[in-house]
Amino acid sequence: xxxxxxxxxxxxxxxxxxxxxxxxxxxxxxxxxxxxxxxxxxxxxxxxxxxxxxxxxxxxxxxxxxxxxxxxxxxxxxxxxxxxxxxxxxxxxxxxxxxxxxx
Amino acid sequence: xxxxxxxxxxxxxxxxxxxxxxxxxxxxxxxxxxxxxxxxxxxxxxxxxxxxxxxxxxxxxxxxxxxxxxxxxxxxxxxxxxxxxxxxxxxxxxxxxxxxxxxxxxxxxxxxxxxxxxxxxxxxxxxxxxxxxxxxxxxxxxxxxxxxxxxxxxxxxxxxxxxxxx
Amino acid sequence: xxxxxxxxxxxxxxxxxxxxxxxxxxxxxxxxxxxxxxxxxxxxxxxxxxxxxxxxxxxxxxxxxxxxxxxxxxxxxxxxxxxxxxxxxxxxxxxxxxxxxxxxxxxxxxxxxxxxxxxxxxxxxxxxxxxxxxxxxxxxxxxxxxxxxxxxxxxxxxxxxxxxxxxxxxxxxxxxxxxxxxxxxxxxxxxxxxxxxxxxxxxxxxxxxxxxxxxxxxxxxxxxxxxxxxxxxxxxxxxxxxxxxxxxxxxxxxxxxxxxxxxxxxxxxxxxxxxxxxxxxxxxxxxxxxxxxxxxxxxxxxxxxxxxxxxxxxxxxxxxxxxxxxxxxxxxxxxxxxxxxxxxxxxxxxxxxxxxxxxxxxxxxxxxxxxxxxxxxxxxxxxxxxxxxxxxxxxxx
Numbered sequence: 114x115x116x117x118x119x120x121x122x123x124x125x126x127x128x129x130x131x132x133x134x135x136x137x138x139x140x141x142x143x144x145x146x147x148x149x150x151x152x153x154x155x156x157x158x159x160x161x162x163x164x165x166x167x168x169x170x171x172x173x174x175x176x177x178x179x180x181x182x183x184x185x186x187x188x189x190x191x192x193x194x195x196x197x198x199x200x201x202x203x204x205x206x207x208x209x210x211x212x213x214x215x216x
Numbered sequence: 217x218x219x220x221x222x223x224x225x226x227x228x229x230x231x232x233x234x235x236x237x238x239x240x241x242x243x244x245x246x247x248x249x250x251x252x253x254x255x256x257x258x259x260x261x262x263x264x265x266x267x268x269x270x271x272x273x274x275x276x277x278x279x280x281x282x283x284x285x286x287x288x289x290x291x292x293x294x295x296x297x298x299x300x301x302x303x304x305x306x307x308x309x310x311x312x313x314x315x316x317x318x319x320x321x322x323x324x325x326x327x328x329x330x331x332x333x334x335x336x337x338x339x340x341x342x343x344x345x346x347x348x349x350x351x352x353x354x355x356x357x358x359x360x361x362x363x364x365x366x367x368x369x370x371x372x373x374x375x376x377x378x379x380x381x382x
Numbered sequence: 383x384x385x386x387x388x389x390x391x392x393x394x395x396x397x398x399x400x401x402x403x404x405x406x407x408x409x410x411x412x413x414x415x416x417x418x419x420x421x422x423x424x425x426x427x428x429x430x431x432x433x434x435x436x437x438x439x440x441x442x443x444x445x446x447x448x449x450x451x452x453x454x455x456x457x458x459x460x461x462x463x464x465x466x467x468x469x470x471x472x473x474x475x476x477x478x479x480x481x482x483x484x485x486x487x488x489x490x491x492x493x494x495x496x497x498x499x500x501x502x503x504x505x506x507x508x509x510x511x512x513x514x515x516x517x518x519x520x521x522x523x524x525x526x527x528x529x530x531x532x533x534x535x536x537x538x539x540x541x542x543x544x545x546x547x548x549x550x551x552x553x554x555x556x557x558x559x560x561x562x563x564x565x566x567x568x569x570x571x572x573x574x575x576x577x578x579x580x581x582x583x584x585x586x587x588x589x590x591x592x593x594x595x596x597x598x599x600x601x602x603x604x605x606x607x608x609x610x611x612x613x614x615x616x617x618x619x620x621x622x623x624x625x626x627x628x629x630x631x632x633x634x635x636x637x638x639x640x641x642x643x644x645x646x647x648x649x650x651x652x653x654x655x656x657x658x659x660x661x662x663x664x665x666x667x668x669x670x671x672x673x674x675x676x677x678x679x680x681x682x683x684x685x686x687x688x689x690x691x692x693x694x695x696x697x698x699x700x701x702x703x704x705x706x707x708x709x710x711x712x713x714x715x716x717x718x719x720x721x722x723x724x725x726x727x728x729x730x731x732x733x734x735x736x737x738x739x740x741x742x743x744x745x746x747x748x749x750x751x752x753x754x755x756x757x758x759x760x761x762x763x764x765x766x767x768x769x770x771x772x773x774x775x776x777x778x779x
Contacts (some may be wrong), residue, residue: 114219116334117262120262121324123225127232129317134236136309142286146248149279150232153255156271164262169338171350176356178267179345182274183360187367189279193286194371200290201377242532246479249525269514277521277554281547284528288544342511342571 120161128154141196141206145189152185220261228254241287249280263337293344387677390417391503394398418495426648426687427457433694439697442777452667461565464644467637472535475634479533482644484635487526490519491646494653499574501679512573513565516657517558520612523650524550527621528642531631531721542630545699545705546614546621552709553618556716560604563597563727573657577665587671591664596750597727600757602662604720606692611712613651620705642731655689656682726752733768 118130131150138144163174200206228251235247252275259268324330349357385392394413401409431454438445445772446453469478494775497512499505509515524547531543565571582590592598611618620631632643659665663685666678703711726749733745 116221117330117332118324119221119225119315122321123229125317125320125324126229128320129227130232130236131311132316133310133313135243136312138236140241142283142290142373143236143244146235146244146283149248149275150235150251153252153275156267157255157258160262160264160267162258162259162343164264164337165332165334169335169340172345175264175267175340175345176348178264178355179270179349180353180356180360182267182270183364186274186278187300187364189282189376191367193282194375196286197375206275242476243479248527253522265509266511266514269511269518272518273514273521276525277518281524281528281551284525284532285547288532288540305577342514343569 117161117165119157124154124157124161127151127157128148139207139209141208141211143210145192145196148192149185149189152181156181172188221258224254224257224261228258242284245280245283245287248283250275252276252280263340266340266342387502387679389677390501390679411506418506419492422495422598422649422652425652425683426645427461429648429652429690430457430460432691433697436691436720437692437698440695452764461641461767464641465638469637469639470634472634474535476533476535479529480634481639483526484639484646487523487646488642488649490526491649491653493519495649495656497573497576498656498660499665500656500682501677504666504679505574508572508574511571513561513571513576513657513661514652516573517554517561519765520650520654521554523646526646527631530635534631534634536634538627538629538633539631541574542621542627542633545627546631549611549614549618549621549708552712553608553716556604556712556720557608557612558722559717560601560608560723561657561661563601563724564592566724566727567592567597567731573660573665577660577667579693580664581667581670589664589667589669591662591667591669593664595730596746597723597730598662600719600723600726600753602658604716604723605662606689608712608716609651609654610696611708612692613654614647615693615703617700618704618708619706625637651693652686655686655693658689659685665672665687711765715764718760719757722756723753 114210128150128151131147131154133147134150135144135147138198159174159177163169166174177185199211203211205211231247231250231254235244235251238244238247253272256271256275257266259271313366394410394417397413398406398410401766434456435445435453446456449455449459471477494516496506497509497515499508527546527550528543531539531541531546564576568576570576570579578774580590580592584590588594593602614621618625620630622632627633632640635643659682666682668674668676668678668681729752730745730749733748736742736745738744
């Protein structure tokens with residue numbers, strides 16, 4: 114097992130931790146944190162593949178991660194705004210209790 | 217496995233698990249900050265300096281602060297902390313996550329395509345990244361600018377307090 | 383002269399060559415860090431004395447004058463007092479976070495000090511993305527402030543922390559945007575390269591510092607205003623306004639932890655002043671060619687001292703802002719001004735090729751006009767119709 118394997122395994126582990134958190138916790142903010150962890154695991158894969166890839170001068174992996182970080186920032190802003198808005202409405206941030214479409 | 221990577225990976229993983237299992241939300245958010253910084257150090261270790269610094273700037277400087285503000289704004293003062301913080305289907309969730317990791321790990325370990333030596337580190341200056349962004353990746357850059365503007369306006373409108381209707 | 387200029391560099395090389403090859407990078411880094419901490423530790427001590435003396439004179443008092451000649455040993459007395467004080471932690475506080483918060487502040491701040499070039503060949507690390515690194519670690523300081531405020535379980539603390547974070551986020555935008563104009567003109571994010579880009583003389587006597595260009599001067603003023611807010615200095619010291627919320631997020635800190643916070647805040651101010659010196663005031667370069675024999679680090683620290691004195695002067699002069707004034711000032715004045723400044727810097731870059739008679743003068747005047755007109759416009763719009771009577775001061779004799 115060489116070092117590219119170890120980076121990929123680490124990122125798979127990180128992804129699973131994020132997934133487990135997003136699936137098991139009830140608080141919407143923690144679910145969002147879990148999603149962010151999964152996104153970061155994917156970013157790590159891009160960087161590892163870029164570093165071990167045959168053509169690092171093309172910067173493809175780096176560019177992908179930069180754009181992905183920008184999108185993650187936008188996603189976090191909108192997601193947290195939604196959570197705050199849900200909290201105002203239902204007085205809870207529990208994903209289990211927010212289960213009706215009626216406004 | 218290099219000792220630097222082993223240390224960083226252990227710290228990042230431990231803080232990620234901690235972030236997902238603390239009871240108090242603020243503790244989770246602080247562990248998440250540690251996870252993001254650990255990932256940034258791993259990027260630096262992989263010779264991607266610019267990405268590592270952007271990771272710290274965006275995740276620690278912006279996303280973490282947003283999360284912390286959201287936690288403070290949505291504090292449940294009526295609810296005592298003894299209430300279960302796990303979802304009803306937590307066992308299924310854990311099993312799904314375990315299954316995902318199992319699948320990924322078998323695929324990674326079994327793969328032949330990954331057997332390659334570490335190539336010589338390329339000299340990546342910020343200038344090169346900037347030139348690429350302004351030439352080859354100019355359309356994605358413009359789209360991202362539009363997306364960020366839209367997200368900012370959207371976030372403000374969603375979080376804005378609705379005016380009292382008569 | 384070169385030998386005096388490079389005395390610290392050659393001293394380090396001399397000390398390092400006693401060690402085996404494998405240890406040399408480590409020893410070299412350790413020596414640099416020790417020198418940095420010693421230098422900024424003493425600057426911190428001197429600054430606290432100078433600040434109290436200067437504020438005393440501004441407020442018609444004597445300032446510290448009991449310990450040592452002119453009160454010069456006051457920092458020592460303060461240090462002994464701080465270290466021997468009881469370390470009180472509130473019972474309901476979150477102990478771990480409360481304990482970690484001062485360290486979460488001091489570590490990023492000392493990291494920020496590492497990328498600044500203090501003299502010729504005297505940057506601890508010359509990162510390719512130095513400016514980016516500085517702002518990235520600067521962002522981590524907000525987390526420390528939140529940790530301190532939240533973990534204290536005190537309403538004043540959390541109020542101060544929320545104020546501080548809102549203020550730091552708002553003023554980080556103009557801080558970074560005013561830096562971008564320099565990065566654009568210098569064509570590099572490396573602080574060493576930015577200093578080198580200013581290390582020339584226009585017409586044999588005028589230094590090539592960016593502060594002497596219209597966009598550079600506007601950028602410098604915007605940067606210093608945002609820097610004062612970023613380091614929670616008066617008139618932007620709302621997060622720790624004594625008369626409103628006791629000491630903000632520092633309310634529940636005492637003894638050594640409080641001293642660490644204090645140190646961290648001053649080091650943050652030194653770091654951001656050092657960045658201002660590097661970006662706008664030419665870093666370690668001499669102001670006139672005939673003064674080039676003075677060692678480079680002397681120039682850097684002289685400029686740093688001047689900026690610190692400026693901060694003290696401002697603190698003694700201006701009253702504290704209200705929180706709504708603070709926010710509207712950042713978003714309605716500093717942000718548009720710094721965006722305009724970037725456009726002016728671009729114009730400056732593209733008019734470099736003008737070749738008709740007295741072109742440099744016209745170029746300077748055009749850019750200056752483009753900065754001054756929006757300034758007057760925004761100032762007028764923000765000030766509104768309020769008119770203030772002339773203030774009358776009475777001095778004790």
